[in-house]
Amino acid sequence: MRTVLVGNIKGGCGKTTLATHIAGAFAAKGLATAIGDCDRQRSSLNWLRRRPESLPPITGLDWSKDVGTPPKGLAMLVIDAPAAMHHKDVESLIGISDIVVVPVLPGAFDEDATAHFLERLAKVKAVRKNKRVVAVVGNRLRPGTRTSDHLDGFFGGLGFPVVARLRDSQIYPSLAAQGSTVLDAKDRRAQSYALEWRPLLELLER
Numbered sequence: 001m002r003t004v005l006v007g008n009i010k011g012g013c014g015k016t017t018l019a020t021h022i023a024g025a026f027a028a029k030g031l032a033t034a035i036g037d038c039d040r041q042r043s044s045l046n047w048l049r050r051r052p053e054s055l056p057p058i059t060g061l062d063w064s065k066d067v068g069t070p071p072k073g074l075a076m077l078v079i080d081a082p083a084a085m086h087h088k089d090v091e092s093l094i095g096i097s098d099i100v101v102v103p104v105l106p107g108a109f110d111e112d113a114t115a116h117f118l119e120r121l122a123k124v125k126a127v128r129k130n131k132r133v134v135a136v137v138g139n140r141l142r143p144g145t146r147t148s149d150h151l152d153g154f155f156g157g158l159g160f161p162v163v164a165r166l167r168d169s170q171i172y173p174s175l176a177a178q179g180s181t182v183l184d185a186k187d188r189r190a191q192s193y194a195l196e197w198r199p200l201l202e203l204l205e206r
Contacts, residue, residue, distance in 0.1 A: 008104065013104055015103055025201050035048065037064060038081050067093070098132065099134075164197065
């Protein structure tokens with residue numbers, strides 16, 4: 001089983017969007033997939049309740065109080081981490097994960113908070129010894145703006161390059177309300193956004 005942790009101490013950066021899209025992408029490949037929702041708001045679980053039966057199934061795990069044991073037979077586990085992560089939480093969740101995906105929004109406040117989180121990650125033994133992959137994802141970007149262009153240099157300078165860049169669009173909340181993703185939708189507009197996920201998904205498949 002491969003485990004992907006989606007986390008950041010900054011709230012509202014798109015953790016659930018990334019977690020649901022990653023889970024949906026691997027479920028579409030026919031892999032037994034689950035989302036472990038560690039957030040008290042249970043946003044991923046609420047998304048799963050709206051997910052149509054016609055789409056590939058994803059198992060929901062309510063880990064909002066305690067991290068449980070994944071069911072047997074899973075090929076992919078995606079953990080939607082809470083925003084208020086303490087150092088011990090970071091270490092324990094990384095301990096059961098193979099890859100850490102860190103979404104970040106453009107802007108000074110989000111960059112500062114994410115940089116602080118990456119500093120925490122860098123101190124975790126498994127990350128320090130390169131036993132865990134850390135992937136930074138720029139989220140809700142507006143191409144051509146200074147704040148978006150700044151992300152690459154800022155996080156690259158910290159040793160954590162941005163692996164994927166996702167444009168800002170109302171298509172995401174619209175599809176989330178249907179329990180779907182841009183990877184599930186077949187129309188041309190959704191597919192243009194789906195292309196932006198390829199670098200991240202290819203990294204997760206390695």
